[in-house]
Each structure stands twice: as structure tokens, then as C-alpha cells.
Amino acid sequence: MTIQLTYSGNFEDISSTSFQEKLTQIRENLHQKVGAGSDFLGWHDWPSNMTDAFLNEMKETAQKIKSTSDVLIVIGIGGSYLGSKAVMEALSSYFKASSGVEVIFAGHHVSGEYLANLMEYVNDKEVSINVISKSGTTTEPALAFRFLQTYMEKRYGVDAASRIYVTTDAQKGSLLHLATEKGYQRFEVPANVGGRYSVFTAVGLLPIAAAGYDIQELMRGAKNAEAFYGTADFSNNTAMQYAAARNFLYNKGYEVEILATFDAKLSFVQEWWKQLFGESEGKEGKGVFPASVSYTTDLHSLGQYIQDGRRFLFETFLNVQKVQTDLTVFEAENNGDELNYLAGLSLQEFNKVGYEATSKAHLDGGVPQLALTIEKLDEYHIGELLYFFMISCAYSAYLLDINPFDQPGVEDYKTNIFKLLKKPGY
Numbered sequence: 001m002t003i004q005l006t007y008s009g010n011f012e013d014i015s016s017t018s019f020q021e022k023l024t025q026i027r028e029n030l031h032q033k034v035g036a037g038s039d040f041l042g043w044h045d046w047p048s049n050m051t052d053a054f055l056n057e058m059k060e061t062a063q064k065i066k067s068t069s070d071v072l073i074v075i076g077i078g079g080s081y082l083g084s085k086a087v088m089e090a091l092s093s094y095f096k097a098s099s100g101v102e103v104i105f106a107g108h109h110v111s112g113e114y115l116a117n118l119m120e121y122v123n124d125k126e127v128s129i130n131v132i133s134k135s136g137t138t139t140e141p142a143l144a145f146r147f148l149q150t151y152m153e154k155r156y157g158v159d160a161a162s163r164i165y166v167t168t169d170a171q172k173g174s175l176l177h178l179a180t181e182k183g184y185q186r187f188e189v190p191a192n193v194g195g196r197y198s199v200f201t202a203v204g205l206l207p208i209a210a211a212g213y214d215i216q217e218l219m220r221g222a223k224n225a226e227a228f229y230g231t232a233d234f235s236n237n238t239a240m241q242y243a244a245a246r247n248f249l250y251n252k253g254y255e256v257e258i259l260a261t262f263d264a265k266l267s268f269v270q271e272w273w274k275q276l277f278g279e280s281e282g283k284e285g286k287g288v289f290p291a292s293v294s295y296t297t298d299l300h301s302l303g304q305y306i307q308d309g310r311r312f313l314f315e316t317f318l319n320v321q322k323v324q325t326d327l328t329v330f331e332a333e334n335n336g337d338e339l340n341y342l343a344g345l346s347l348q349e350f351n352k353v354g355y356e357a358t359s360k361a362h363l364d365g366g367v368p369q370l371a372l373t374i375e376k377l378d379e380y381h382i383g384e385l386l387y388f389f390m391i392s393c394a395y396s397a398y399l400l401d402i403n404p405f406d407q408p409g410v411e412d413y414k415t416n417i418f419k420l421l422k423k424p425g426y
């Protein structure tokens with residue numbers, strides 16, 4: 001596999017016999033589907049168990065959406081939208097539309113202005129909707145769907161049902177009942193796959209395919225990652241090494257991990273990663289707090305704190321070796337900007353120097369570092385990277401003696417909202 005890891009400290013510290021023995025046992029537990037939260041291990045062998053029939057169903061449905069729509073509105077929050085958003089942002093051109101439909105997200109926050117502007121924006125476009133909720137009861141997407149479902153029925157009448165796709169639990173939840181009643185085409189969120197681990201199910205694959213990306217290649221990367229990071233021994237297994245390093249540093253008092261990139265296209269991989277690690281490890285008063293920065297942009301905002309602030313940070317750089325397009329600095333006749341010293345340097349080479357310079361400065365400032373390097377941003381390598389992070393997260397949380405797969409803490413604020421709004425039963 002191709003995800004390389006480097007560690008700024010002493011590799012012996014993270015490759016101790018204790019770490020290796022624990023991680024080997026955790027690896028076996030994952031395969032045996034035993035251990036805390038083991039009823040949510042459907043993600044672990046999902047790629048290798050994926051059938052061509054399922055992939056074809058995703059591709060055919062995506063083709064139907066593309067042939068009937070200009071815009072696909074994807075309604076979901078948390079793991080129900082972050083995975084597909086992460087993949088699309090990583091793969092899309094900054095400004096040129098993708099080969100598929102324009103995908104717009106909704107229900108990932110509560111904003112009347114956003115929904116009003118969205119319904120106005122799509123008025124002269126053909127629209128389909130994919131509403132996604134594993135529980136089928138989350139308030140934010142449900143609110144968005146109430147407005148957008150009514151919009152679709154007003155606009156398309158009885159044909160609206162053929163333009164609405166529902167991805168939810170196969171056995172329970174309001175969204176399932178609504179889909180059954182209205183005859184919406186339905187896709188399953190597997191009961192044994194949690195939201196933050198669901199990107200390779202219909203939750204992620206249908207929007208990603210509709211946007212025009214190659215889900216076959218995405219799954220090839222994920223499948224190879226499953227085969228490798230789920231079986232390789234510690235010495236070759238950078239997912240185990242990453243988990244061990246995170247726990248070693250956490251135990252030394254470095255309680256905040258900053259995922260740093262020099263490629264803005266990874267901004268939503270960072271958002272997806274924050275939910276994955278934050279929601280999996282942040283329990284029982286424990287866990288590394290996941291934060292993220294985009295360089296060199298954030299060197300002009302958080303750079304001061306990272307260099308000189310409280311020494312409880314470690315940095316994990318997520319580096320991409322090759323970019324799709326690049327520009328090279330040219331010699332200017334009048335050197336008014338005094339940049340002729342950069343002539344001949346590509347902007348990706350500038351970023352590589354930026355990484356080396358920033359890494360040295362922060363290391364000198366007392367910020368331990370990890371670096372994860374992927375070859376390039378294409379479907380295969382994104383698929384590998386997301387699976388790598390999922391299994392690394394499981395390894396890391398179990399090292400911390402935490403159940404990675406529940407999220408009891410997210411119910412508290414919901415209960416308070418329901419009480420304040422006098423929801424029946426609260």
C-alpha cells in the first residue's frame with residue numbers, strides 16, 4: 001500500500017512491544033468481530049464483500065439521476081454527508097463543473113436563508129433529491145426535507161416521487177416509513193455500519209457516482225486498504241503505527257492533534273476526519289482532540305499559536321506527492337515584487353519547501369510531528385486514505401480502551417433542544 005508515515009520522534013517509542021502486542025490483538029478482534037462495539041464492524045470487511053450487483057445499482061441509479069437532473073440535492077448531516085463531500089472536494093476541479101450533476105448539500109445545518117436561496121437557485125434547473133439519514137430521525141435533515149419535499153411535490157406533482165431517493169435504515173425510522181408510504185426508491189444504511197464509517201455504502205457512493213466520479217476505483221482503493229492495513233504486521237502497517245504514535249503522544253500530554261495539509265482540496269477530508277476521530281475517541285473524559293489547518297493559509301492565522309502557544313499540540317501533516325495541474329514562476333522584466341528569485345520554481349515545489357520550513361519551525365518550537373503521504377488525489381488513493389483513517393481510528397480508540405463505534409454524547413444537546421421546543425414525549 002502507498003500511505004507512508006514518518007514520525008519526528010524516536011520510532012522505538014511507538015513500536016514498543018506493548019503497542020505491537022496490543023495492536024496485533026486488536027487486529028485479530030476486528031477480524032473475529034469481538035470487543036466493545038463489535039456489532040458496528042460492518043465497515044471492516046465491507047469493501048471486500050461488496051458485490052458487482054450493488055456497485056452496478058449505484059452506477060445505474062446515478063446514471064438515471066444524471067439523465068433527468070441538472071442538480072442533485074443531498075440532504076444529510078454528520079456521517080450522512082461528510083464522506084461524499086470529502087471525496088467530491090478532493091477530486092473536483094476548483095472551478096470547472098464535474099462530469100456529473102451539480103451536487104448541492106442541505107440539511108447539514110439549519111438556515112432558512114440557505115434553503116430559501118437553494119429553492120430559488122434550482123427553480124430553472126431539473127432537480128433530484130437524495131435524503132440520507134441512518135436513524136431516519138435527525139432533526140436538521142428532516143427539517144430540510146420537509147421544505148424540499150413540499151417544493152418537489154409543488155413543482156413536479158406526482159412525478160416528484162421518481163426524483164426522490166432515500167438512504168436510511170432498512171428496518172426502522174420516520175424516513176423509512178415516509179419512503180414506503182410515498183414509494184421513494186430506497187437504499188439501505190447497513191445496521192452494523194455507523195454514520196462516520198458509512199462513506200463506502202450507498203450513503204457515499206450514490207452521491208459520488210452522481211457527481212461523475214469512478215466509484216469502482218474508489219472501492220478498489222478501499223478494498224486494497226482493507227486487505228493490507230487489516231492484516232499487515234506492525235512493521236509494515238502504517239495504520240497501526242499512526243494509532244500507536246497518536247496514543248504515545250497523547251500519553252505524553254500532547255492532547256490535541258492538528259491535521260495539516262498544503263492542499264485545499266483536502267479540506268473536507270479534514271472535516272470528515274474530525275468527525276471520525278472526535279466522535280470515536282472523545283468519551284469517558286479521554287481522547288485526542290482532532291483539529292485541522294490548511295497551509296499556508298492558516299500559517300497567517302493559527303501559525304502564531306502553533307509556534308509559541310501552549311505545548312499540548314502535535315501535528316499530523318497529510319501530504320500529496322503529485323498535483324494534477326501546476327504553474328511555474330516566470331522571470332518578470334521589472335522585479336517590482338522582488339520575486340524573480342523564485343523564477344523556475346513550480347508552486348507545488350514552493351509548497352514542498354513550505355512544508356519543510358514549517359515542519360522545522362514547529363518541531364523547533366516543541367510540536368511533535370507525524371507525516372502521512374499519499375501519491376495523488378484520485379479515486380483509488382482517496383478510497384485507500386479513507387479506509388486507512390477508519391481502521392487507524394479503530395486501532396487508536398481500542399488502544400485507548402474506548403469503544404470506537406458509539407456516540408452517547410450526541411444525545412444530550414438533542415434532548416435539551418427537544419425539551420426547550422416542547423417536543424411530545426420530552
Ligand SMILES: O=P(O)(O)OC[C@H]1O[C@H](O)[C@H](O)[C@@H](O)[C@@H]1O
Binds near residue numbers: 132133135195410
Ligand atoms: O445519519 P443520521 O442518523 O441522520 O445521523 C447523522 C449524524 O448525527 C448523529 O447525531 C451522530 O452524531 C453522527 O454519528 C451521525 O452521522
